[in-house]
Every structure is written in C-alpha cells, then in structure tokens.
Amino acid sequence: MALVAASAVVLGAAASPLAFADDLKDKQRKIDRQVEAAHDDLNESSAALRKATIRLRNAKAELAAARGTLASTRQRLAAAKARDVEMQAKLVEAEEKLDLARAELQQGREDVRRQRAAVDKMFATQYEQFDPRLEGFAALLKAEDLADVGIVQEATRSALIEQDGVLSEFRETAEMLAIRKDEVTTMRDAVETQRQAAAANLVRVTKLEKRALAQTRTVTLMVSKRRAAAGDAQTLRQRDRKALVALEADQARIAKILRNRAAKHKGTPSNTGGYLNYPVNGYVTSPYGYRIHPIYGYRSLHNGVDFGAGCGTPMYAAADGTVLSRYYQDAWGNRLVIDNGGARGVGLATIYNHASKYVVSPGQRVKRGQLVGYVGTTGWSTGCHLHFIVMANGTAVDPMKWF
Incomplete structure (x- = not known):
C-alpha cells in the first residue's frame, strides 16, 4: 500500500470496532481476526x-x-x-x-x-x-x-x-x-x-x-x-x-517542480494516445481515494494505486519521459519521479515508490515500456508492492483514469 498525499500518510480502511459475542471464545476469535487484519491497515x-x-x-x-x-x-x-x-x-x-x-x-x-x-x-x-x-x-x-x-x-x-x-x-x-x-x-x-x-x-x-x-x-x-x-x-x-512533516515538505517540493514543468508542456502532448501503460505486472491491492487513517483517525487521501507484486518484479515506464529525480525518503523508500511531458492538455508525471532499486538515473530519457527498476518494500511498507502515483499539473489524480 502507499503513502498519502501532501497532508498525511494513509494506512488503508479503518479498522472495524471490536464486536464481542456473548460467548467468550467467540469473542476472542473475532478479536484475533481483527488484530490480524490490522497488519494490513498499518502498512503505511x-x-x-x-x-x-x-x-x-x-x-x-x-x-x-x-x-x-x-x-x-x-x-x-x-x-x-x-x-x-x-x-x-x-x-x-x-x-x-x-x-x-x-x-x-x-x-x-x-x-x-x-x-x-x-x-x-x-x-x-x-x-x-x-x-x-x-x-x-x-x-x-x-x-x-x-x-x-x-x-x-x-x-x-x-x-x-x-x-x-x-x-x-x-x-x-x-x-x-x-x-x-x-x-x-x-x-x-x-x-x-x-x-x-x-x-x-x-x-x-x-x-x-x-x-x-x-x-x-x-x-x-x-x-x-x-x-x-x-x-x-x-x-x-x-x-x-x-x-510526516518532512514528507509533506518533500511532497510540496516535488509538486512545485512538476507544476513548473507542467506549464511548459501544457497543450503539447508528447504521446498521441495520452494514456499510460501499466507500470508492473501485478494486481491492484489498494485503489486511489479517501479513507480514515486507522492510527491518527483523520480522513486522508491514498494518493495513488498499490500494485501487489513480488519483490524483484520488473517495473516499466508507463510512458515516454525524462527521469526527474531518484532518491530515498524515510516513508516512501526508494523513489523515482518521471516527467512524462504533456498529455490530455496537462503536464503529466509518474512516481514509483518502495522499489528495491532503480536502473535509470536523473536526466535520462526513457521510453514507454522501458525497464526502470524492481519492486521492493523499502520505507513505510509491510510487503512487496509498487505504490504508483500520477501527477497532473503537480496534483495527484486517480491513476486508473489514465490507463
């Protein structure tokens, strides 16, 4: 699963309240199941x-x-x-x-x-x-x-x-x-x-x-x-x-850079179709959207899509573009930001998080479908997955609308 947008880190759907049955053994079984489920809620x-x-x-x-x-x-x-x-x-x-x-x-x-x-x-x-x-x-x-x-x-x-x-x-x-x-x-x-x-x-x-x-x-x-x-x-x-404060600062920095670059690309799509390829061969484990943070209790945005895939699974560029940044952040882990230029009238960028490693470097041009790195579980992550973010004019949007 992935991190929240600029405001906070999302941990998934809220944990259900403990619902005890009259029988004590049944109560304990329900509690055990909920505690086990909590592992998924806390991955971010x-x-x-x-x-x-x-x-x-x-x-x-x-x-x-x-x-x-x-x-x-x-x-x-x-x-x-x-x-x-x-x-x-x-x-x-x-x-x-x-x-x-x-x-x-x-x-x-x-x-x-x-x-x-x-x-x-x-x-x-x-x-x-x-x-x-x-x-x-x-x-x-x-x-x-x-x-x-x-x-x-x-x-x-x-x-x-x-x-x-x-x-x-x-x-x-x-x-x-x-x-x-x-x-x-x-x-x-x-x-x-x-x-x-x-x-x-x-x-x-x-x-x-x-x-x-x-x-x-x-x-x-x-x-x-x-x-x-x-x-x-x-x-x-x-x-x-x-x-999280440091994460928000990092988000703001990246968003500002992407907004500035988007102003140059706006109205000049670099890809005729304007759509993205799936970045990894995996299934969606957590969609884009708002939810209640299970630890902090506030409503926050899960600003991307999580793709479940084994560590070491290849990740590919979703579209042509230029590698803008590659770095490690405590929450995101290994992070790759690609400027994909103009698409559908906006400046588009894609971000890959939690990788085990990347094989491309800042300033490098990449082609749609090119290998850019491998799935990992670095940073705030409980298991191997790719948290994939799509930025339009510096703002996170639902990636599924771009595939």
Missing part, C-alpha cells in the same frame, strides 16, 4: 509504530477478553453465594423442624411410659381376678418398645382392653409415637440432604472465589501491559508525525 507507518500499534491492539483485545472472563466468573460467584444463603436458610429451617420433631418424639416416649404405668396398674388389678385373656398381654407389656403399633393392636384384641378407656388412650399414644418416629427419620434425612447440598455449593463458591482472584490479577497485569503499549505507541506516533 513506520515499522516500529506498526508493531507498537499491533501490540497495543493485542493488549486491548487481551484485556477485553480477560475482563469478560472475570465478569462471567463474578456473575457465577454471585449466583453461587446467593444460592448458599438460600441453602443455609433451608438448612436452618430443616434443623429446626428436626429439633421440633425430636422434642415431640421425646414427649411421646414420656407419654408412653406414663401410660404404661397406668396400664400396668390396671393389668395388675384385673390379673388378680385371674382373667385368662390377659395372660398374653402381660408378656407384651414387658416389651422394651410399646410404641410398635402392631404390638399394641395384638394386645388390644382382648375385649377387656378395647372397653377400657385407659388402654384405648395408650393405643392412640403408641400409634402417635410411631408416626413421630417416622417424622424424625424423614426430617433427619432432609437435614442431611440439605447439609450435603450446602457443602457442595460452598466448594463451588470457594473455587469461584479463587478463580475470580486469579482473574482479577490477570486483568491488573493486562491493564499495565496496555498502558505500557499505549505509551510506546504514543511515543512512536509522535516520531512518525515528525516524519
């Missing part, structure tokens, strides 16, 4: 500034990705902590229910023991009367756990027991005791389930906290890296701006 600045700008863009991309990852972790951590609060509340509730159930169970056992004494007393009185229906029940009363509903039901088959209010109450109390024992078991299982779930969630919270801490440190490092890269880019940008 010094190599040092290009590298510094790429480092800055990489640092910004890395920081954006790191911040996105940290934000995601923090969201998950907040959700896990909220879940922990909820689970702790449920655990407390379950434990309170268990405590209540245990208290009721203990009360039930005391009620059974109290009523057992009443039944024993009643049984002793009836047994003294020698009722044979109570012989089996006597053994059952000696059982360790009268809360067993089945035992109570077996014992209460005696018509005498069924008719007695004390035994009826004893049976109901024993049945309730059995129910309370089941409730205690259920509550104990519920508490255990809540404890296990809370413990597992606490593990998640701990891991997420450690992850968030590590990612926070990463973000801090990325911020420092971005600041350092921004400082380097700013320093080199200022240096390049100074080079």
Whole structure:
C-alpha cells in the first residue's frame, strides 16, 4: 500500500470496532481476526509504530477478553453465594423442624411410659381376678418398645382392653409415637440432604472465589501491559508525525517542480494516445481515494494505486519521459519521479515508490515500456508492492483514469 498525499500518510480502511459475542471464545476469535487484519491497515507507518500499534491492539483485545472472563466468573460467584444463603436458610429451617420433631418424639416416649404405668396398674388389678385373656398381654407389656403399633393392636384384641378407656388412650399414644418416629427419620434425612447440598455449593463458591482472584490479577497485569503499549505507541506516533512533516515538505517540493514543468508542456502532448501503460505486472491491492487513517483517525487521501507484486518484479515506464529525480525518503523508500511531458492538455508525471532499486538515473530519457527498476518494500511498507502515483499539473489524480 502507499503513502498519502501532501497532508498525511494513509494506512488503508479503518479498522472495524471490536464486536464481542456473548460467548467468550467467540469473542476472542473475532478479536484475533481483527488484530490480524490490522497488519494490513498499518502498512503505511513506520515499522516500529506498526508493531507498537499491533501490540497495543493485542493488549486491548487481551484485556477485553480477560475482563469478560472475570465478569462471567463474578456473575457465577454471585449466583453461587446467593444460592448458599438460600441453602443455609433451608438448612436452618430443616434443623429446626428436626429439633421440633425430636422434642415431640421425646414427649411421646414420656407419654408412653406414663401410660404404661397406668396400664400396668390396671393389668395388675384385673390379673388378680385371674382373667385368662390377659395372660398374653402381660408378656407384651414387658416389651422394651410399646410404641410398635402392631404390638399394641395384638394386645388390644382382648375385649377387656378395647372397653377400657385407659388402654384405648395408650393405643392412640403408641400409634402417635410411631408416626413421630417416622417424622424424625424423614426430617433427619432432609437435614442431611440439605447439609450435603450446602457443602457442595460452598466448594463451588470457594473455587469461584479463587478463580475470580486469579482473574482479577490477570486483568491488573493486562491493564499495565496496555498502558505500557499505549505509551510506546504514543511515543512512536509522535516520531512518525515528525516524519510526516518532512514528507509533506518533500511532497510540496516535488509538486512545485512538476507544476513548473507542467506549464511548459501544457497543450503539447508528447504521446498521441495520452494514456499510460501499466507500470508492473501485478494486481491492484489498494485503489486511489479517501479513507480514515486507522492510527491518527483523520480522513486522508491514498494518493495513488498499490500494485501487489513480488519483490524483484520488473517495473516499466508507463510512458515516454525524462527521469526527474531518484532518491530515498524515510516513508516512501526508494523513489523515482518521471516527467512524462504533456498529455490530455496537462503536464503529466509518474512516481514509483518502495522499489528495491532503480536502473535509470536523473536526466535520462526513457521510453514507454522501458525497464526502470524492481519492486521492493523499502520505507513505510509491510510487503512487496509498487505504490504508483500520477501527477497532473503537480496534483495527484486517480491513476486508473489514465490507463
């Protein structure tokens, strides 16, 4: 690609803004593609500034990705902590229910023991009367756990027991005791389930906290890296701006010379067709026109056409003319200016930039199609190409309209 006209150096189309998708990996892939594309955008600045700008863009991309990852972790951590609060509340509730159930169970056992004494007393009185229906029940009363509903039901088959209010109450109390024992078991299982779930969630919270801490440190490092890269880019940008001042002076000098010479050629075309030949066997990689400078941000003119071709590819005179100047300039690299005389009523000149070398010298006459040099990548250039400029009366015009 080529340099701008007198006002500035053009670096190509503006870089697209970072467009993050929701998925972090997808974000990073997009960032990587944009950073890679930035190399093309920056080909018309010094190599040092290009590298510094790429480092800055990489640092910004890395920081954006790191911040996105940290934000995601923090969201998950907040959700896990909220879940922990909820689970702790449920655990407390379950434990309170268990405590209540245990208290009721203990009360039930005391009620059974109290009523057992009443039944024993009643049984002793009836047994003294020698009722044979109570012989089996006597053994059952000696059982360790009268809360067993089945035992109570077996014992209460005696018509005498069924008719007695004390035994009826004893049976109901024993049945309730059995129910309370089941409730205690259920509550104990519920508490255990809540404890296990809370413990597992606490593990998640701990891991997420450690992850968030590590990612926070990463973000801090990325911020420092971005600041350092921004400082380097700013320093080199200022240096390049100074080079642009020199470039503008060079442009003005060449334009003045060509305007003066054009005044002599105006209206006296040196070539009957008035058209130019293509200067190199290559394809257009960047056309003539205005665009936004990707580093400086202003609108500037890409004042020629870039032809992509390998280094060492021959370059030819686009028309008959006289070599006006051959020199090296920091931005343009090796530069050749040919005065092509009058064409289409204007003074025409052609300029070849970034060559590896030229084989013609100032003052030498050249013919259309004559070898003048070889494609290179000198000056502010990222790859082998020819930046071809056409000047009409000292002003850059679109070369494509002259072929």
